[in-house]
Amino acid sequence: MLGDQTGGRTGPQKTVECLDLVSLKWTKLRSMRAKRCGAGSTVLGDGRLLVAGGKSSEHLLLRSVEAYDAFTNEWEVLPDMSTPRYGCAAARLADGRALVIGGRGSNGFLATVEAYSPLLKSWGQVAKMREARYLFACATLADNR
Numbered sequence: 001m002l003g004d005q006t007g008g009r010t011g012p013q014k015t016v017e018c019l020d021l022v023s024l025k026w027t028k029l030r031s032m033r034a035k036r037c038g039a040g041s042t043v044l045g046d047g048r049l050l051v052a053g054g055k056s057s058e059h060l061l062l063r064s065v066e067a068y069d070a071f072t073n074e075w076e077v078l079p080d081m082s083t084p085r086y087g088c089a090a091a092r093l094a095d096g097r098a099l100v101i102g103g104r105g106s107n108g109f110l111a112t113v114e115a116y117s118p119l120l121k122s123w124g125q126v127a128k129m130r131e132a133r134y135l136f137a138c139a140t141l142a143d144n145r
Contacts, residue, residue: 033077036062050065051067061084062084062086063083065079081114085104088100090138098115099115102134
């Protein structure tokens, strides 16, 4: 559970909580560097949690990206995406790249998809979706689709 708006508080948050699947108890982790809500997130091949985009406390759409390393309990700033987006989704591909998909941009809903390469530490564009999507979920299937 990361960022977003919480009951009793208004606006985007930096807070991050993790559910221990054995004890079924939540623990607070180190806070993200940026307050954000509506971000996309996925786990990278090396185990880091990538968090991309969202909306700031000032209601600005974000293109910023950060990654959490559970072993060091630290957040690392990654290169920005080319497009600010809120309400996007994210998924990891079999080749290790992370996709950040759709969302809402400054001119409406987005069909664009950006791919982050941890090896190259850079973003690139991939094929657009057929239809723009906002506030949705996605996942990678076992056959890597």
